[in-house]
Amino acid sequence: MRTHYAPPGAKGLGPQAGQNARGAAARRYSLAELEQMTTHQLRSICHQERIVKGVVEAQSREELVRIVLKYRGADESLFIDEYEEQGFERLEYALQHYLNTPLRDAASIHIPAKITIYNGLPLGRRDGYQVRAPHVPSVCESNVLIVNEQEEVCGILRLVKDGLEPGVFMLCADKNTVYRRTANRNYSLLLFRKQDSEYLYKAYYSNRLMPPANLHYWRMPVSELDIREVEQTQAVLAIDFGTSNTTAGAFLDYGFIAEPSSHDILNGKLRLGTINYVSFAKTAEGDVAGGDFLHSGGSGMGVASTAGWIEMLPTAIGVADCADMGDIKYTYGYEAMRQLKHNAHAGRTSVFLGMKRWVNGIGKMEEVSDASGNTAVLRRSELIRAYLLHVIQTAEHQFKCRFKHLHFTSPVKLKEPFMAMFQEVLDDDYVIETEHALDEGMAVLYNTIADQIEQDRYMEGETFEALVIDCGGGTTDLSSCRFRIEEGRISYNIDIRTAYENGDTNFGGNNLTYRVMQYIKIVFADYYARGRVLTDLDELIGIPGADLFRHVDEYGVTAVYEPLEQRYREAERVLPTRFKQYENRTRDDYWRVRRNFYFLWELAEELKVAFFRRTSTFRRKFEIAEQTARSGRMDRGDNDLEVMPIAGWCLSLNEGGRFTDRHDSPDAVFTVNEMSKLLRADIYNIVRAFLEDFYEDGRLQQYAMIKLTGQSCRIEAFREALKEFVPGRSIEFGLKADEAGKVPELKLACLRGAIRYLTARKLGQIQTTVTRSAPVVPYTVTAYTHQGGEKVLISSMEQLSRMRGAVSRLMHVSEVAFYLKSGDDKLQRKYVYDNSRSVYNAALYEEIAALYGEQIPQEETDLIVNGEVKFFVVTGENQWGFHIVPVARMQEQLLLGEKRLFTFEDDLSELDFFDGLK
Structure with missing residues (x-):
C-alpha cells in the first residue's frame, strides 16, 4: 500500500499565511520533493522563504525537512492508486451503509458529457476531461468513484487540480486502473469532500472494518461512459532517437483503428489523414502547470515559465526506485531532468543522459541508485529499453491504440549497429522496419524530395545532388545524396544513392x-x-x-x-x-x-x-x-x-x-x-573540416544544395561559414521564426521525412531504389612492425570497402597492438588483439577467400612463411569498425585464427562534458 504524508498546518514566521516575505504566493513543498534535496538546498529554501528557525539555528538535514514541511508543506491527497483485491467490495460496503448525505450544490459542478476510458491506458491531463466547480470551494483533489444505479463500483478515478484556473480539475487514473463493466450501465461519478475521500482511501486498503461514518457526496450522472479495450494498429510509429532529444510520430489514416477516439478528434488532439507527432508533458501528471521549471531543449533550467506539451523529449532516464530488482521504477525526459536538478546534480539518484552514445556498448553494466540509497546493477540495454517503451507507451496513450510496427532512424555510418541494438532491446515485442529503414541523412533528404513532388518543383529524369550536415547534440555528420525522380505510369520512380562522407563524433x-x-x-x-x-x-x-x-x-x-x-x-x-x-x-x-x-x-x-x-x-x-x-x-x-x-x-x-x-x-x-x-570560430572549424577537401578538388560544385539539419544548425554562423565555400543560394537553411516552447523545424525534418517515406511506400505513391555506398572513415589505423616502423593499415578519408592492410608477427606472439588516430594524427585509442594458438584451424585458401574475398588476397597468403602469422584488417560496408583476421602458416599448412571486431568508437562520442573535468 502506498503511504502519503499530510503535513500539519502551521502559520509562517512573519508574513501572512499563504504568502512569503515578499507578499507573493508562497511555494509549497512535498515530502517526496524535500527528501531528494541536499542540506544546502534545504537551507536555501529557508533563506528564500524567510523561515527564521531554519536560517539562524544549525539544523540537521532531517530537522530542516521537518521545518520546511511545517511552514511550507504542501497538502497531499490520499489517492487510491494501487489495486487491492478486495478493495471494490470494501468500498461498496461503505457506500451501502454510510453514503447518507447528498450535497446540494451539485448543479454548480460541470462534468464531461461523454467519458471514454481504456483498459491498460492512463487517463490524464492529455485527455482533457475537466470537472469545473469554481463556485463550490469544498470540491478538492480527491478520489472519484464510478458507480451504477445499484451502487456497484465500476472504477476509481482521481480528481487533480488543473493548475491554470481556480476550481478546475482533471479526471486522472493510472494505466493499471481496473474498470468493471456491469449489466446496469447508468453510470454516475461520486465526488467527495477531502475528509470523506480519505475515509474511502482507508476503507479500500484496510483489512479491518472501518468505524461508522456519514459520507457527504455529489452524485454526477454521466450521459455516456464508454469502457474500451485498446486496438492494435498497423500504422508505423517512427522514432528519432537523438543524443539530446527524441521525437516520435505516425501517419494516422482514417482506418488506422476501427473506432478512433471522438473526444480526441473534437479536441484537435488526433488528426486523421495526416502526420501526428507525439507530444510529451513538460510537467509530471501531478504537477501544477506553470510551475518553477522550464526545460528548454532538455536543459532543465530553473526558470519560471508556462508549462505545457512539446513534441520532443530529452533523452534522459532517472532511477526513482530500485529497491526491487524485478520492478525498478524510472523517471523519463523532463521529469528525469527535474530529478537531476532536485539532487543538485550530486545526489544519490542516478540519472543518465545521451544514451544514444551507447550503441556499441549496450552490454556494459551500470550501477544505479535511488534517493533512498538502494543500489542495483543494470545493463545499459535495460535502461534504453525502458526509455523507448516510455516513448512508445506515450504514443499509445495519445493515439489510443497499440503499436506493433516501429521505424527508427539512425546515423548513416552506424545503421546496422543501431538496427541490431533496437532489435535486441525490444526483443520480439515489436516488428522493427529494417529493409526499408532510412538513415538520418536520407530521411532529411526525402523530406525535401517529398516537398519537390508535392509542389511540382522537380526536374524529371535529372540527377539532383545534395550534401546534408547534421549537427545534433553530441555529434556532427556529413552525408551525400544523389536522387532522380521519374514520373511513372502508376507511381513516382525514385532512385536514391547515399553515402556517409565525414563526421566528428566529438562536436555537436x-x-x-x-x-x-x-x-x-x-x-x-x-x-x-x-x-x-x-x-x-x-x-x-x-x-x-x-x-x-x-x-x-x-x-x-x-x-x-x-x-x-x-x-x-x-x-x-x-x-x-x-x-x-x-x-x-x-x-x-x-x-x-x-x-x-x-x-x-x-x-x-x-x-x-x-x-x-x-x-x-x-x-x-x-x-x-x-x-x-x-x-x-x-x-x-x-x-x-x-x-x-x-x-x-x-x-x-x-x-x-x-x-x-x-x-x-x-x-x-x-x-x-x-x-x-x-561560437563563430568553432562552427567554421567544423564546416572547414568537412568541406575543404570537397572545395579544393572541385567536387563541391557538383552539389546543387547543402542542407543543414539538427537543432544546432539554427545558428546563423553555420550559414556564414558555408558561404566561404558555396554561394548562399545553394544552402537550404530551412529556418522559420521558432516560437518559444515549440520544437524547431530542423529537429522535426528527420522524423517528418521518415514518416512521409513510409506513408508514400504504403500508399503505393512511390517506388524506390536505394543504394548505400560504403562510408568514408575519418580515422587512420596503424600498427608497428618488429623494426619499430609505423605501418598504416586503414587510411583516413577512404571508403571502408576499399581498405586492406596487414602486419606480420611471429606465431607465438601473445598480443598485438593497433592504434586509432584522428584526421589530425592525434591518438584516439589503442586496441589489443590477444593471440591464442588454440583457436587456429587448418584452412585452404579457397575457404579463406569464400569468407573474405579480395580483402585477404592469395598473393599475400602465399608470402606467409612457416612460424609467421599475418594480421589482416577486414572491413565491411555495414560495420562502423574493422575486424582483425589472423592467418598463419605452420608446416606448410595455412591456419585461420579468430576474427574479432574493433569498433571505431565504443561510445558514439568519446567526449564527455559531464565527467567533472570541465
Whole structure:
C-alpha cells in the first residue's frame, strides 16, 4: 500500500499565511520533493522563504525537512492508486451503509458529457476531461468513484487540480486502473469532500472494518461512459532517437483503428489523414502547470515559465526506485531532468543522459541508485529499453491504440549497429522496419524530395545532388545524396544513392553550450571577485569578426580560444566547476562544486537556445526570480532586453580554501553579437573540416544544395561559414521564426521525412531504389612492425570497402597492438588483439577467400612463411569498425585464427562534458 504524508498546518514566521516575505504566493513543498534535496538546498529554501528557525539555528538535514514541511508543506491527497483485491467490495460496503448525505450544490459542478476510458491506458491531463466547480470551494483533489444505479463500483478515478484556473480539475487514473463493466450501465461519478475521500482511501486498503461514518457526496450522472479495450494498429510509429532529444510520430489514416477516439478528434488532439507527432508533458501528471521549471531543449533550467506539451523529449532516464530488482521504477525526459536538478546534480539518484552514445556498448553494466540509497546493477540495454517503451507507451496513450510496427532512424555510418541494438532491446515485442529503414541523412533528404513532388518543383529524369550536415547534440555528420525522380505510369520512380562522407563524433550542440558556459563562468567569477562586471569578449577573442575565418585557416581554432581557455582556468580558482577533483574532499564541498557546474551549464544552454530561436531578442540577462517579482518586471524588459528570472540562485565561491554561498545574480547583460562571435570560430572549424577537401578538388560544385539539419544548425554562423565555400543560394537553411516552447523545424525534418517515406511506400505513391555506398572513415589505423616502423593499415578519408592492410608477427606472439588516430594524427585509442594458438584451424585458401574475398588476397597468403602469422584488417560496408583476421602458416599448412571486431568508437562520442573535468 502506498503511504502519503499530510503535513500539519502551521502559520509562517512573519508574513501572512499563504504568502512569503515578499507578499507573493508562497511555494509549497512535498515530502517526496524535500527528501531528494541536499542540506544546502534545504537551507536555501529557508533563506528564500524567510523561515527564521531554519536560517539562524544549525539544523540537521532531517530537522530542516521537518521545518520546511511545517511552514511550507504542501497538502497531499490520499489517492487510491494501487489495486487491492478486495478493495471494490470494501468500498461498496461503505457506500451501502454510510453514503447518507447528498450535497446540494451539485448543479454548480460541470462534468464531461461523454467519458471514454481504456483498459491498460492512463487517463490524464492529455485527455482533457475537466470537472469545473469554481463556485463550490469544498470540491478538492480527491478520489472519484464510478458507480451504477445499484451502487456497484465500476472504477476509481482521481480528481487533480488543473493548475491554470481556480476550481478546475482533471479526471486522472493510472494505466493499471481496473474498470468493471456491469449489466446496469447508468453510470454516475461520486465526488467527495477531502475528509470523506480519505475515509474511502482507508476503507479500500484496510483489512479491518472501518468505524461508522456519514459520507457527504455529489452524485454526477454521466450521459455516456464508454469502457474500451485498446486496438492494435498497423500504422508505423517512427522514432528519432537523438543524443539530446527524441521525437516520435505516425501517419494516422482514417482506418488506422476501427473506432478512433471522438473526444480526441473534437479536441484537435488526433488528426486523421495526416502526420501526428507525439507530444510529451513538460510537467509530471501531478504537477501544477506553470510551475518553477522550464526545460528548454532538455536543459532543465530553473526558470519560471508556462508549462505545457512539446513534441520532443530529452533523452534522459532517472532511477526513482530500485529497491526491487524485478520492478525498478524510472523517471523519463523532463521529469528525469527535474530529478537531476532536485539532487543538485550530486545526489544519490542516478540519472543518465545521451544514451544514444551507447550503441556499441549496450552490454556494459551500470550501477544505479535511488534517493533512498538502494543500489542495483543494470545493463545499459535495460535502461534504453525502458526509455523507448516510455516513448512508445506515450504514443499509445495519445493515439489510443497499440503499436506493433516501429521505424527508427539512425546515423548513416552506424545503421546496422543501431538496427541490431533496437532489435535486441525490444526483443520480439515489436516488428522493427529494417529493409526499408532510412538513415538520418536520407530521411532529411526525402523530406525535401517529398516537398519537390508535392509542389511540382522537380526536374524529371535529372540527377539532383545534395550534401546534408547534421549537427545534433553530441555529434556532427556529413552525408551525400544523389536522387532522380521519374514520373511513372502508376507511381513516382525514385532512385536514391547515399553515402556517409565525414563526421566528428566529438562536436555537436553540447560543444557550443560548453563554450557559452566558459564565457558565463569568466564573467561571473570576475563579478564576484571584483564586485562588478569588467569582462569584455573582445579581450578574450581579440580577432575582428571579419578576420576570424582567415585566422582559423592560418593558425587553427585552438589559437583563437587560447586566451579564453586561460581565463577559464583562472576562473576555476574563484568559481570552481571541476567536481571530479573534489572527490577526496568533504561531501559538502563536492556537492557545491558539482552544483556550480550544472547551474552554469543550464544557464548556458538556456542562453544559447534563447538567442538562436530567431526572435527579436538581442540582449539577455539573468535575475533572481524574487527580485523580478518584487520589481514587477515582465520577462521582456526594455526594447530588446529580455530578463530571465531564475528560481533559487546560488553559486559557491572558493574564498581562501573555504566555500561561501552567493545568492545575488551578477548584473551582466549578454548580447546575441557576443554569442555569435564566441561560437563563430568553432562552427567554421567544423564546416572547414568537412568541406575543404570537397572545395579544393572541385567536387563541391557538383552539389546543387547543402542542407543543414539538427537543432544546432539554427545558428546563423553555420550559414556564414558555408558561404566561404558555396554561394548562399545553394544552402537550404530551412529556418522559420521558432516560437518559444515549440520544437524547431530542423529537429522535426528527420522524423517528418521518415514518416512521409513510409506513408508514400504504403500508399503505393512511390517506388524506390536505394543504394548505400560504403562510408568514408575519418580515422587512420596503424600498427608497428618488429623494426619499430609505423605501418598504416586503414587510411583516413577512404571508403571502408576499399581498405586492406596487414602486419606480420611471429606465431607465438601473445598480443598485438593497433592504434586509432584522428584526421589530425592525434591518438584516439589503442586496441589489443590477444593471440591464442588454440583457436587456429587448418584452412585452404579457397575457404579463406569464400569468407573474405579480395580483402585477404592469395598473393599475400602465399608470402606467409612457416612460424609467421599475418594480421589482416577486414572491413565491411555495414560495420562502423574493422575486424582483425589472423592467418598463419605452420608446416606448410595455412591456419585461420579468430576474427574479432574493433569498433571505431565504443561510445558514439568519446567526449564527455559531464565527467567533472570541465
